[in-house]
Amino acid sequence: MRCPKCGFRDDKVIDSRQSRDSSSIRRRRVCLQCAYRFTTYEQIERSDLRVIKRDRTHEPFDRRKLVSSLAKACEKRSISLVTLETAVDEIVHELETSGREVSSATIGTKVLEKLRVIDEVAYLRYASVHRRFEEVDEFVDAIQALGRRIKPNSLQPELFAPETAPPASHPATAGAREAEANTHGRV
Ligand SMILES: [Zn+2]
Numbered sequence: 001m002r003c004p005k006c007g008f009r010d011d012k013v014i015d016s017r018q019s020r021d022s023s024s025i026r027r028r029r030v031c032l033q034c035a036y037r038f039t040t041y042e043q044i045e046r047s048d049l050r051v052i053k054r055d056r057t058h059e060p061f062d063r064r065k066l067v068s069s070l071a072k073a074c075e076k077r078s079i080s081l082v083t084l085e086t087a088v089d090e091i092v093h094e095l096e097t098s099g100r101e102v103s104s105a106t107i108g109t110k111v112l113e114k115l116r117v118i119d120e121v122a123y124l125r126y127a128s129v130h131r132r133f134e135e136v137d138e139f140v141d142a143i144q145a146l147g148r149r150i151k152p153n154s155l156q157p158e159l160f161a162p163e164t165a166p167p168a169s170h171p172a173t174a175g176a177r178e179a180e181a182n183t184h185g186r187v
Helices: 064-074 081-096 106-117 120-131 136-149 170-187
Strands: 011-018 025-029 037-042 050-052 059-060 101-105
Touching: 025 081, 050 106, 064 081, 064 106, 064 120, 081 106, 101 106, 106 120, 120 136
Parallel strands: 050 101
Antiparallel strands: 011 025, 025 037, 050 059
């Protein structure tokens, strides 16, 4: 595998692991010339899965396109590569087990289902690009629905935690209190 940094053609695999559903293998490699580390993914090529696009033309399913569309939606969000890869693995698995043809709209819906759980902002970004909201109203509805789902303290609970939180809500403190109670009980 050609080093993406210096172009040298020899590398060494330093780590390799399977994805959760064993449908792909991730390999960490190190360039033998400049020691740059990079990652490659290996998976079975499914030449029979075809995507029907909006204009009714067909094309072979391309996992890389799926990965890049997700990565783009998640740009600058704190979402790990592993989380993204897992989502892609799950989507690909669902597509491969449901037939030989899939519409691009179906793929888009599956991506949205995943992003909705992973990151609300990435979800909206993807929706705005790939779903092409028919009307402005539809987009406003989506944003309002999003607003209702996000709890004010869900993103940074440590910043929004009430100052008068009861001590029992802290596991360590609760444990200590329990231990103390037990000691008193025995006396
Ligand atoms: Zn190199």
